[in-house]
Each structure stands twice: as C-alpha cells, then as structure tokens.
Amino acid sequence: MPTISNYTFDEISIGQTATYAKTIGEQDIVQFAVLSGDANPVHLDAGYAATTQFGERIAHGMLTGAIISAALAMKLPGPGSIYLSQSLRFTAPVTIGDVVTVKLEVTDKNERRGFVTMHTEAVNQDGKRVATGEAQLLAPKEKLVLQQPELPTVTLST
Amino acid sequence: MPTISNYTFDEISIGQTATYAKTIGEQDIVQFAVLSGDANPVHLDAGYAATTQFGERIAHGMLTGAIISAALAMKLPGPGSIYLSQSLRFTAPVTIGDVVTVKLEVTDKNERRGFVTMHTEAVNQDGKRVATGEAQLLAPKEKLVLQQPELPTVTLST
Numbered sequence: 180m181p182t183i184s185n186y187t188f189d190e191i192s193i194g195q196t197a198t199y200a201k202t203i204g205e206q207d208i209v210q211f212a213v214l215s216g217d218a219n220p221v222h223l224d225a226g227y228a229a230t231t232q233f234g235e236r237i238a239h240g241m242l243t244g245a246i247i248s249a250a251l252a253m254k255l256p257g258p259g260s261i262y263l264s265q266s267l268r269f270t271a272p273v274t275i276g277d278v279v280t281v282k283l284e285v286t287d288k289n290e291r292r293g294f295v296t297m298h299t300e301a302v303n304q305d306g307k308r309v310a311t312g313e314a315q316l317l318a319p320k321e322k323l324v325l326q327q328p329e330l331p332t333v334t335l336s337t
Numbered sequence: 338m339p340t341i342s343n344y345t346f347d348e349i350s351i352g353q354t355a356t357y358a359k360t361i362g363e364q365d366i367v368q369f370a371v372l373s374g375d376a377n378p379v380h381l382d383a384g385y386a387a388t389t390q391f392g393e394r395i396a397h398g399m400l401t402g403a404i405i406s407a408a409l410a411m412k413l414p415g416p417g418s419i420y421l422s423q424s425l426r427f428t429a430p431v432t433i434g435d436v437v438t439v440k441l442e443v444t445d446k447n448e449r450r451g452f453v454t455m456h457t458e459a460v461n462q463d464g465k466r467v468a469t470g471e472a473q474l475l476a477p478k479e480k481l482v483l484q485q486p487e488l489p490t491v492t493l494s495t
Contacts, residue, residue, distance in 0.1 A: 183377070201374060210372050213488050214365060214400075216357070217407035219341070219416050223486040240420040241399070241406035242372075248399035249375035258377050262398040266424045328381040330371050331493040 181327045185257030188293050188318035193285050199250035200280040203238050203273055209335055211242045238273040243310045247299045250281035251314055256295065259319030263294060266312040271303070278304040286313075293317055339485045343415030346451050346476035351443050357408035358438040361396050361431055367493055369400045396431040401468045405457045408439035409472055414453065417477030421452060424470040429461070436462040444471075451475055 186195075201207075212218050217239055220227035228236040244267050252260060273279060279301050287296035295318045301310040344353075359365075370376050375397055378385035386394040402425050410418060431437060437459050445454035453476045459468040 199374070207372060209489060210368060210491065211403065212486075213491050214368050214372065215403040215407035216359060217403075217410045218485050218488055219410050220483050220486050221416070223488075227483065239403075239406060239410075241403045241423070244402050244406075244423070245369065245373040245375075245397075245399050248397060248402075249373035252375045252377050252397075258379070262427050264424070264426045265399070265402070266422070268422045269420050325378050325385065327376050328370075328378050329495065330376055330381075331367060331495045333368065333371050334492040334494065335489040336492065337487065337489045 182324050183253055183258055183327050184324045185259050185319045185322065186255060187320060187322055188295070191256060191285055191288065191295055191318055193288060195255065195285045197250065197255035197283045198280055199246070199254050200278055201246050202278045203242070203275060205275050206335060207242065208236065208238050208275065210333060211239045215239065215241070233272055235274055240269040240310070243273060243279055243301050246279055247281050247301060247310065250283055251297065251316060255283050256316055256318045258323045258325050259321065261317035263315040263317060265299070265314045268311050269309070270311060271307050271309045273303065273309050279309060293320070340482050341411055341416055341485050342482045343417050343477045343480065344413060345478060345480055346453070349414060349443055349446065349453055349476055351446060353413065353443045355408065355413035355441045356438055357404070357412050358436055359404050360436045361400070361433060363433050364493060365400065366394065366396050366433065368491060369397050373397065373399070391430055393432055398427040398468070401431060401437055401459050404437055405439050405459060405468070408441055409455065409474060413441050414474055414476045416481045416483050417479065419475035421473040421475060423457070423472045426469050427467070428469060429465050429467045431461065431467050437467060451478070
C-alpha cells in the first residue's frame, strides 16, 4: 500500500520547494460542479461556453484551489499540517486537457507559533500562471508515515 | 428546467447579501479526495482520525472554499462573473453531517474597473465560523437568465 509522509517544522527550510501536477479532465469539471453545486453553463455546456469570452468550457477557479490544497497536504508540509489560510488570485482560465502544476515554496517560518508561509503558484502546460497566492499552515511537529487510504472509483451517470 | 440568473454590476449595491448552504456528507469528502488527490487519512480513515486532535474525520478545508465559490457563481453576482481573487482563513473544522452556510456581503464596488469586493464567511449549523475571507469578482455587465445544466449522479465504488 502506498504511504504518504510529511516534513516536520524542524525539517522545513526557507526556500524549500515541491511540485504537484494534475491533468484536468472533463469529468473533473463535472465532479467539481456536483460537489460544489456550481452548475454554471460556462463550465458544463460547450455550446454556451462558445458564446462567452472564453470560447470554450473552463474549469472552476476553485478547482485549482483544490489542487493547491492537495499539494500542501500531500507534498509539503504533508500529513499532519493544519491549513490556516490561503490567498488565491486567478490569473488565467484552465480548460479541459490542461495540466495544472502547483509549485510550492517555503517563504517564511514562524518559530514561536510553529507555522510556515508558502508561496503557492499554479501554471499550465505552457508555463502560463493560472493562479498565485500564499498559504499559511501549522507545520507538523511529529514525523508521520501513513498508509494512504485507497480511493474509490467515481462514476458519473445521467 | 431550472434557471440561474445574475446581478449585473449596476444592480449590485454595497451591503447586499446572499446565502448558500450545503450539508457535508461522507461522500462529499471522499469525492473531494478523489478530485483533488488529497487522500490524507484524517479525511478518509475514521480510525486514524480518532487519534488526531480532531477526534473524527474532518472535511478538507478547501471543500469549504469550493462551496464559497459556488455561492458567488450561483447566487451573487451569479453567472457571467469572473473570479479574480479569494482569501480564506480556516477557523474551525467541518465534520461529516455539518451544514455549511455561506454568507456573502458586498463591501465595495469599483466603478472604474467594474469589480465588486465581497466579504465571504462560512458558518456551521451552530453558527460557528468555519472560514472567512474576501472575494473580488468582475461583475457581469449583462443580465443573464440561463438554463441550469442537469448534473449527473455520482457513484463511488471500491
């Protein structure tokens, strides 16, 4: 079974980086719509989306937020982190088939309070920035190596 | 077929409010894990979660972010908005069965650039604030009344 591990506060250094990537499939957009309740046709209806300034279906901005949050939780600092805050500026649309790569970089450590500040940026396959911002997390105190729970398969049916 | 409509920039006034609620089911947390890739056991494994400071499975923080984004996209300003930025401060955990209610309030309008600033807050069924922050959106210029696309049913299978 695959495991996930973390970096404790003491193991984290300013300038440390991590990346995490996900390809945005059509089903991801539909699943985000179901999960959030955001059923706007710009995300779901190709015919309508073609009439907008985007010209095609776009992913929900906060789907990129979800991927950034997963990068923090899975990669750096990883399990045992507590998410305190996140800022997001959405800078370009994400469309079906795009590969969103999250780049994390530790920019500050607060020794007294045990939290870390990270620069969080998401770029597409052309290197274009689609979202940028900053996260603060309470970093793990203890080293954890956890079995990664198995995820189910999701099936969509109309 | 249900429709969704928006408030144009000119129709939006400072102090205007809207709410949007969602009950967080166990399947929502699993779906968020699949969609984002965040398979941390604190979200998925009741046995492990019982050993953490939370004592039980908690929802991913950014699931609340997703619900806030849906409130903006579906309620105020609604369709045709362009999401520019969102800040989120996570202030309390969300657990299975919680009813998360998003409260939106327009706090500023930028006449020159056509964008609105909104206070975004999410509370649980006890009125406890689980997340707070601010959103900026380019508000729609045109009134839209759109047919809401039908969403599929999601089935999870191991």
